[in-house]
Amino acid sequence: MKAIVSVIGKDKKGIIAKVSTALYEMNINIEDISQTIMQDYFTMIMAVDTSECPLKFDGIVDKLNKLAKDTHLEIHIQLQSIFDSMHKIDTDKKGL
Amino acid sequence: MYSSNEIIETINMISQQHLDMRTITLGISLFDCITDSKQRTCDKIYDKIMSKASNLVKIGNDISSELGIPIVNKRISVTPVSLISAASKGHLEIIRTLDRIADETGIDFLGGYSALVHKATTPYEREFLLSIPEALSTTNKICSSINVATSKAGINMDAVALMGKIVKDCAYLTKDKDSIACAKLVVFANAVEDNPFMAGAFLGSGEDDTVVNVGVSGPGVVKTALEKCDGDLTEVAECIKQTAFKITRVGQLVAKEASKRLDASCGIVDLSLAPTPVIGDSVAHILEEIGLESVGAHGTTACLAMLNDAVKKGGIMACSNVGGLSGAFIPVSEDAGMIKAARIGALSFDKLEAMTAVCSVGLDMIAIPGDTSADVISGIIADEIAIGVVNTKTTAVRVIPVYGKKAGDTAEFGGLLGTAPIMNISKYSPSKFISRGGRIPAPLHSNKN
Numbered sequence: 001m002k003a004i005v006s007v008i009g010k011d012k013k014g015i016i017a018k019v020s021t022a023l024y025e026m027n028i029n030i031e032d033i034s035q036t037i038m039q040d041y042f043t044m045i046m047a048v049d050t051s052e053c054p055l056k057f058d059g060i061v062d063k064l065n066k067l068a069k070d071t072h073l074e075i076h077i078q079l080q081s082i083f084d085s086m087h088k089i090d091t092d093k094k095g096l
Numbered sequence: 097m098y099s100s101n102e103i104i105e106t107i108n109m110i111s112q113q114h115l116d117m118r119t120i121t122l123g124i125s126l127f128d129c130i131t132d133s134k135q136r137t138c139d140k141i142y143d144k145i146m147s148k149a150s151n152l153v154k155i156g157n158d159i160s161s162e163l164g165i166p167i168v169n170k171r172i173s174v175t176p177v178s179l180i181s182a183a184s185k186g187h188l189e190i191i192r193t194l195d196r197i198a199d200e201t202g203i204d205f206l207g208g209y210s211a212l213v214h215k216a217t218t219p220y221e222r223e224f225l226l227s228i229p230e231a232l233s234t235t236n237k238i239c240s241s242i243n244v245a246t247s248k249a250g251i252n253m254d255a256v257a258l259m260g261k262i263v264k265d266c267a268y269l270t271k272d273k274d275s276i277a278c279a280k281l282v283v284f285a286n287a288v289e290d291n292p293f294m295a296g297a298f299l300g301s302g303e304d305d306t307v308v309n310v311g312v313s314g315p316g317v318v319k320t321a322l323e324k325c326d327g328d329l330t331e332v333a334e335c336i337k338q339t340a341f342k343i344t345r346v347g348q349l350v351a352k353e354a355s356k357r358l359d360a361s362c363g364i365v366d367l368s369l370a371p372t373p374v375i376g377d378s379v380a381h382i383l384e385e386i387g388l389e390s391v392g393a394h395g396t397t398a399c400l401a402m403l404n405d406a407v408k409k410g411g412i413m414a415c416s417n418v419g420g421l422s423g424a425f426i427p428v429s430e431d432a433g434m435i436k437a438a439r440i441g442a443l444s445f446d447k448l449e450a451m452t453a454v455c456s457v458g459l460d461m462i463a464i465p466g467d468t469s470a471d472v473i474s475g476i477i478a479d480e481i482a483i484g485v486v487n488t489k490t491t492a493v494r495v496i497p498v499y500g501k502k503a504g505d506t507a508e509f510g511g512l513l514g515t516a517p518i519m520n521i522s523k524y525s526p527s528k529f530i531s532r533g534g535r536i537p538a539p540l541h542s543n544k545n
Contacts, residue, residue, distance in 0.1 A: 001162075006103050036100050045103050058161045076107055078164035085345040087102045 001050050001057070002031075002080040005064070009073035011042040019044070019075065022067050026060060027052045047080070107164075113316035114377040115343060116166040118370045119204075120156050120354045121292035123299035123307040123363065124148050126175040134186030138193040141180070145172065145197050148306050148360070153202045155357045159350060167350065168313070168512070172201070173297035174208035178224040187224050191231045191238060198237040207297035209240040212287070215249040215535070217258070225255070228262050232277035233269035239280045239295035243287035245481045247488045251285070251536040256481065259283050260474030260530065264497060267466065271499035274507040278496040279429075279461065283477050285484030285491045290364045290419040296457070296492060306360035309420060312347035314339075315369045316376045318407075322385045332386055333406040340367065340410030348415035366420030367411035368456060369403075371431040373514035379403075379424050380433025391433055392443030400424060401454035421490060423456030429509060429516035430461055439517045453483050458492035463507045463516035466499040473497060475526035486539050 007019055016035070023030060023046075032047040053060060060077055068075040109115040129140035149172055156170040174180075174194075181187040191209065198206045209231050211221050228240050242259060245251035263283075267275035282296040289300020292309035299307065321339040325332055347365040355362035371379045380391040383399045404423045412418050426448065428434045437443035445462065452458045459480050464473075477493045484491030496516065498507040503520045 004098070004103060006107060008104070008107075034100065038100065038104065043100050043104065045098070045100055058158070061161055061164075074111075076164050078106075079162045081349055082163045082165065082346060083098050083103060083106055085349040086106055086342045087098060 003048050003050055003077050004080055004083060005046040005048055006076045007044040007073055008041055009071070010040075011037060015042060015071070015073065016044065018067065018071055019046070022063060023048060026055055026063060028060070109314070109317045109342075110165050113314070113320045114372070114374060115314045115317050115346070116168050117347060117350050118311040118313040119169040119171050119292050120152070120167055120350065121171040121173050121297055121309045121311065122149050122152050122358060122360060123173045123290070123303055123309060125299055125303065125305045126180045130180055130183055132183045134184045134189045137180065137184045137186050138189050141190060142193050142197060145174070146200070148358070149201050149203070152358065155354060159353055159357075163346070163350070165346060169204040171292065171294060171297065172197075172203055172206045173292070173299045173309075174206070175301065176210035176212055176298050177208055178211035178221055179301070181224070182220050185220065185223070187227050188230070191227075191235060194238055195235040198235075203237070205237050205239055205294045207239040207241065207294050208299065209238050210242060210298040212243045213252055213255045214243050214246045215252060217252065217255050222258070225258055225262060228281065229265035229269050229277065232266055232280050239297065241282040241284055241287060241296040241298055243284045244477070245285040245485050247286060247485050247541065248538055250538040251478065251481055251485055253478065253530070253536055254533045256477050257474050257530050257533060259477055260470035260472075263473050263495065264470045267497045267499050274501070274509060275466070275496050275498045276509055276513070279494065279509055279513050281494065283481070283493045285481040286489060288420060288490055291421055292366050293368065293370065293421060295494060296421075303363070304361045306358070307363040308351055308355040308358060308360045309363040309366065310347050310351040310354065311366040311368060311370060311420065312343050313370045313372070313377070314343040315371050315379045315382055317343055318369065319376070319378070319382045319385050322382065329402065333402055336403060336406035337410035340407045341414045344411035344414035351415070362417070364417045364419030365411070365415040367407055367418055367422040368420065369407055369424045371425060371427065372512055373430055373432055373435070375432050378431045378433035379426060380431050380437060384433060390440070390442035391437045392447050396447060397450050397454055400426070400451050404455040421456040425457060425460065426451055426455060427461035428519075429463065429507070429514040430512060431514075435515055435517060438519055445519045445521050449479060449483070452480060452491055453487060457490060458484070458494070460492065460494050461496070461513065461516060462494075463496045463498050463518045464521050465502045465518055466497050467502070468497045468521065469525070471525060471527040471530045472521065474530045476521070478526075478530070482536070488541065
């Protein structure tokens with residue numbers, strides 16, 4: 001399934017390394033990545049594909065929550081469809 | 097790919113502005129459970145609901161996890177029980193069955209202990225209505241709604257008179273819990289058949305066998321959007337529309353996915369802006385953001401009319417089927433801004449009644465003095481129902497005459513039901529009017545003046 005990982009927090013070394021390592025360990029492929037500094041905060045958006053990940057979605061959420069706690073970052077993973085539905089008009093045909 | 101701003105906007109709506117799905121409500125028809133035996137009817141109801149809804153909570157939680165958005169309540173609505181129990185007279189047995197189902201499925205509320213008596217009350221329906229206080233005071237999650245009027249049938253004033261007494265009985269039987277049974281009882285005019293919101297949810301006779309109806313929330317999102325809007329009221333309305341569109345799109349997504357996973361038909365998205373007592377999740381604060389010193393000020397009805405209309409206009413394009421109560425809710429005890437305004441005297445009972453003429457749904461979650469008589473409650477119901485009947489809209493009354501408390505005291509209901517300052521009402525009696533009984537004829541629907 002296509003999902004969006006968003007990482008928000010104070011800029012520091014190794015954020016991309018840690019998040020991409022965690023995703024690699026779950027066999028999640030990163031398809032696109034962008035990062036900016038917004039209002040002094042590091043913001044990274046990753047488009048990922050979870051279809052080869054052996055975990056269920058809530059398992060992925062748990063792993064990333066743990067990483068978020070350990071690194072003091074805000075990390076979310078959400079299916080792409082929520083962003084499609086909110087920000088695009090013509091994508092209603094797709095399900096989750 | 098999306099811009100970072102779009103992603104962050106969505107995340108902030110959820111994490112900071114309390115955007116949530118208020119409820120996934122699974123409607124289940126019970127018509128195929130009717131028998132003339134109390135036991136067999138209950139067995140069939142149990143088997144049917146459990147076969148359709150045993151996964152409801154898990155599916156709701158899964159979707160919530162995948163989309164990263166809270167789905168606050170998972171609820172069930174059923175065919176009005178008075179129709180299902182009429183052949184067996186087994187309504188009291190059915191209430192025990194429904195209570196057991198609510199516990200075993202882990203859902204938050206089950207609605208549909210209901211009767212449709214808008215034109216007349218049959219002898220059995222009267223017996224059913226009289227069982228409501230026991231049903232609501234001996235269960236926690238069951239909700240009841242009674243339709244006493246429609247724009248086509250007029251107002252069944254015998255039922256209105258009876259409901260005044262029933263509300264009082266509900267209050268007395270739960271006197272140790274601030275009369276909380278009344279919070280689970282709604283009296284309707286023009287009740288809708290696909291409402292996902294409690295306490296008024298039931299599945300109408302024209303609906304499919306199993307249907308998913310979804311209720312969105314998000315007053316905090318609208319308020320935050322308006323904080324950045326300095327324009328005139330046309331721009332304010334536009335801002336509300338755009339925000340409502342985004343909120344409702346998520347509702348549509350959840351409704352589609354939940355119906356697929358529950359193997360039910362995809363019913364409607366209810367566009368209502370439903371507040372909670374949490375700070376930052378208030379409809380009153382939206383009205384104040386538009387420019388009122390406090391909700392209840394002169395100008396409140398106009399602001400609310402615009403809000404209600406703009407929410408519908410934004411939401412209607414966002415989803416395929418809109419239904420339910422769709423509008424802005426103004427439950428006093430469930431909205432931090434309403435609670436404050438009622439407490440400082442800025443918001444009166446009469447102003448609330450005026451506000452209900454331009455929004456969904458009615459006099460909702462209003463605590464009134466415990467010594468209010470049944471006739472006065474019937475008078476309150478009659479007034480509100482008349483607004484709905486004449487204006488061809490749904491209106492409802494959910495008032496709580498809090499046993500042992502007087503105006504100025506506070507009632508605590510807890511959770512989503514919140515806290516209610518007890519409001520002053522008129523001291524004068526409508527007793528003769530209420531005791532006349534009969535039916536107020538359906539109003540003329542032309543020559544609108």
